[in-house]
Amino acid sequence: MKKLLFIALALLFSFQVKAQDSKIPNEVKEYIQSRVENQINVGIVVGYINGDTVDYYSFGNTAQENGTPVNKESVFEIGSISKTFTATLLALKVNSGEMSLDDPISKYLPENIKTPTRNGKEITLKHLATHTSGLPKLPDNLLQTDPKNPYVDYTYEQLYSFISSHELTVDIGSVTEYSNVGMGLLGHILELQSEKTYEELVIEHIANPLEMNDTRLAFTQTMKKRLAKGHAGLSETPNWDIITLGGAGGIRSTVSDMVKYIKANINANTIDSKLHNAMSLAHKSAYKNPDQKAEMALAWFIENGRFLMHNGATGGYCAMSAIDKASKRGVIVLTNSNENVDAIAIKLMIPSYPLKPIKPSIAKVLAKEIKVNGIIKAITFYKEAKTKQANDYNFEVEELNTLGYQFFAEDKKDIALEIFKLNVAEFPEASNPYDSLAEAYLENGEQELAIQNYKKSLELNPANDNARDVLKSLKVNIKEVTVSKEMLESYTGKYQLAPTFAITITTKDGRLFLQATAQPQFEIFPSDYNTFFLKVVEARVEFNTNSKGKVDSMTLFQNGQVLPGKRVE
Known part of the structure; x- marks a missing residue:
């Protein structure tokens, strides 16, 4: 359930939507092939809907080692696309009069549970469904006993404990802040109200009516036989079992089933049935924030006033769905790799969107070098290749990280450790290499x-x-930072980082916001008095003062890049 969505959606602003052929273009197929052949993804399956026509394309295998070709019946984890199922179930209850979007969550939770409030306001079902509850991405008592299956041991008792003790740091309904625990809580509230499990609700109200026989939280025997095994990089990784927070990301499905689901959503306004009417309600705009340039339906992100979109990711899978009801088009892309496939879906919905050429990963070459000549000589090889063949291979930060975990999974931890050390040395301003080395x-x-x-x-x-x-689990104290309103005001202004790229900083109600050229506005949060970070992407900004103590520049740190910018306004 990684938070990848905002990066993908921001790209849609710059491209015009034109008529699209009903077939998946060769350009997209070749792009998919290059991703698999260069070992970015293990297998990819696409279903593209255009009116009454459905076109499928699949490439790659169900496993890196000894796998069989993937196809539209292969089973994947769909991650956070599950949230749209949760929203549809909520909409069914609202349309039937059993629940209201304005109901406080306390109405459905056990009486002994103290629900979070702020300034006298309670969290409602609508707040959960639009990520405006103020709840964080994850509960702070999610102690991962198994990092490769992080939600498996999380209980309803732990969820209740978190809800009862959590103090909100933002006003309810004031901002969109993506919350897995919030949507998982909504799924559980639906369980309590109906006295059925979340999976039973999905099967009864969505899967069975649409004949989606391979859409479940728990694998059936037939689903197991067609499972596309998840991969972190090139290494096989266990499936995630998400039960307590199942409404946030626990569903497994196939492209064949998901095409039925997308088609039902496309036709939500034209078919009169309980399910289609619920989907129609779930599509309606339910929250807008001009400051964030964010618009939400129930779980679905609304982009450009037109597209309904949601992606998803678990430890070994990524997924992307998009719908344009006006043109009766939609797409679902599933992969059994932890490398996101958003670009494929965007390209099919917006043909003018350019696909970035795929370079072979240096990780594949380096892995062979390690096996032939050992890790020490391989590191020397890597450094020389990065200098002399910089344009021939993909040297981005995740390449070494992926390779390190591959050897980690093979129980060659000494080699993995050296690779992680190398990654930290090569990308000293990136966070993830340090996290992997620490692990x-x-x-x-x-x-x-x-x-x-x-x-x-x-x-x-x-x-x-x-x-x-x-x-926290190691009993290490973590510094919490607050910055005065006066200091926040000193950072406001426009900073020029390139001739056509600037960042504007504004403040409101004691909070700081960042907006880059042609991008939405996002809140930034302090990690030091002059250093702030984003939650939607891995990036941070640092404000710098001159000899007179006046803020005259800022530096953006993102994807290993260090971009300074002068204050121009």
Whole structure:
């Protein structure tokens, strides 16, 4: 359930929608092939709907080793697209008069549960469905006993404990802040109201009416036989079992089934049935925030006033769905890799959107070098290749990270540790390499080094919930930062980072906001008095003063890049 969506959606502003052929273009097929052949994804399956026509395309395998070709009947985890199912179930209850969007969540939870409030306002079902509850992305008592299956041991008792003790830091309904725990709580409230499990509700009200026989939370025997095994990089990884928070991301499905679901959503306004009427309600705009340039339906993100979109990701899978009801088009893309496939869906919905050429991963070449010549010579090879063949391979930060986890999964932890060390040395301003190195140190019993690197990861990306949670579990105190309104005001202005790219900083109600050229506005949060981070992407900004103590520049840190900018306004 990674938060990838906002990056994809922001890209839609710049491109015009034109007529699209009913077939998946060769350009898209070749792009998919290049992703699989260069070992970015293991397998990819696409279903594209245009009116009454459905076109499928699949490439790759169900497993990196000894897999069979994927197809439209292969089973994947769909991650956070599950949230749209939860919203549809809520809409069914609202249309039947059993529930109201304005009902406070306290109405459905046990009487002994103290629900969070702020300034006398209660969280409602609508707040949960639009990510405006003020609840965080994850509960702070999600202690991952199994990092490769992080939700498996999370109980309803733990969920209640979190809800009863959590203090909101933003006003309810004031901003959209993506919350897995909020949507998981909504799924559980639907369970309590109906006295049925979330899976039973999905099967009864959505899967059975649409004949989606391979859409479940728990695998059936036939689904297991057609499972596309999840992969973190090139390494097979266990499936995620999400039960307590199932409404946030627990569903497994196939492209064949998901095409039925997307088609039903496209026709929501034209077919009169309980399910289609519920889908229609779930599509209606339910929240707008001009400051964030955000618009939400129930769970669905509304983009450009036209597209309904949601993606999803678990430990070994990524998924993307998009709908344009006006043109009766939709798409579903599923992959059994933790590399997102948003671009494929966007390209099919917006043909003018350019697909970035795929370079071969240096990880594939380096893996062979390690096996032939050992890790020390392989590191020397990597550094020389990065200097002399920079344009021939993909040297981005995640390439070494992926390779490190591949050796980690093969129980070659000494090699993995050296790869993670190399990644930190090559990308000292990126948070994730430190997080991975810390995990390797912790696994190796070197707790002090693990703490040191988790702290550095959190410093570079204070939105890194994993680092925060692990440090808390190790009884490490984490500094909480507040910045005065006067100091926030001193940072406002326009900063020019490139001739055609600037960042505007504004403040409102004691909070700071960032807006880049041609992008939505997002809130930024303090990690130090002059350093702020984003939650929607891994990035941070640092404000700099001149010799007179006046803020005259800022620096943006993102994707290993360091971009300084002068204050021009």
